[in-house]
């Protein structure tokens with residue numbers, strides 16, 4: 001592999017938020033990002049702590065074409081006033097709607113600064129319907145998934161109704177982002193949401209010991225989290241994502257335990273999603289680099305703490321699955337969402353929990369060869385050689401060693417059976433990391449390819465890392481908030 005050249009991008013000043021030219025470059029084993037503000041000096045941060053893993057991810061880069069119906073023009077340039085703009089390169093895969101800024105916790109690590117805001121922001125049902133419809137209006141692909149977030153969305157009494165509304169409008173996957181307190185109180189509550197059509201709980205789950213929660217959430221929540229999971233089980237709500245905010249010296253030694261915990265609870269846990277902490281406030285360069293965790297630290301931690309059962313090389317970046325969507329389109333004629341995020345935004349793999357052992361999917365499937373076969377099939381198809389393309393897809397099965405998995409994939413490829421895919425999903429656990437950016441490691445090229453977007457009540461749809469770095473939350477809460485609009489739980 002040839003070493004990546006220095007990459008130029010646009011970042012922002014952590015002090016004044018002015019756009020700055022930035023340089024991403026390799027020094028030793030690490031990839032760094034550097035920029036200088038005329039007024040506030042030079043900033044240097046770790047972009048990825050493993051240059052080799054960085055380059056491997058880069059090879060899977062796949063750009064999309066963005067939206068056919070952008071909602072805003074561009075004056076400052078994507079992503080600085082993107083909402084979504086004509087220059088944005090991906091369409092929305094996950095829409096997020098903040099349904100309240102009220103919260104029943106005061107988390108020291110909350111990026112929404114919920115509970116500290118001066119006034120209540122709580123969009124009405126009609127405003128939420130408008131945002132949902134707006135997300136579904138996206139072309140060429142209507143937003144397939146939506147997450148109700150906040151604040152703590154379960155404080156809204158009409159949450160089941162909002163879930164039903166989202167399902168009625170055609171969202172394939174409806175999620176609620178929650179701290180689990182409400183879920184821990186009753187299995188009936190979990191069942192009510194499930195019956196309303198909820199697909200997934202996105203459950204904050206920072207670790208397995210009280211000290212972790214005292215640090216991240218201000219109180220011990222271990223029992224609450226365990227009770228929440230148990231109530232999901234009793235309500236037959238079998239799709240829970242454990243969301244872990246990763247902090248050096250606090251819970252970065254619990255990655256292996258989280259894998260084993262998920263495996264032991266695989267009847268309800270579908271995914272562990274790890275998010276390295278982003279920073280606010282002023283940090284000197286050395287302190288920043290000392291506290292910074294990146295996706296490659298996460299992968300190395302998983303490898304070390306699972307005794308090599310899951311290796312760093314088992315992880316693939318988000319856009320690596322673009323050929324899978326293209327192949328599915330080829331088989332069915334339907335247009336499937338393409339995950340054209342930047343390769344350095346997230347990495348993931350799947351593992352199969354099997355009688356106490358952890359087997360990453362890579363031991364059963366030759367991922368590189370399958371992806372190559374899918375790419376070849378898509379190429380043949382684009383040259384009009386349909387039958388060859390289908391034959392190439394079936395040949396791709398040679399790279400699957402496990403009999404059970406081959407059976408699933410066979411019915412998927414041969415009969416286009418997506419029930420097979422759903423069944424398969426329940427036999428696997430995904431482990432992934434998503435690194436949301438702060439002002440220190442902000443890279444405009446990543447945001448331009450962002451696939452996770454906030455829907456705003458004014459009709460804009462804003463990329464995740466723009467929303468959380470450019471003061472949108474304050475702006476929206478000021479414009480649409482006010483305690484007289486708030487509803488009491």
Ligand SMILES: [Zn+2]
Pocket residue numbers: 013014015016017018037038039040041
């Ligand atoms: Zn500055």
Ligand SMILES: [Zn+2]
Pocket residue numbers: 077078079081082083084085086087088089448
């Ligand atoms: Zn844009």
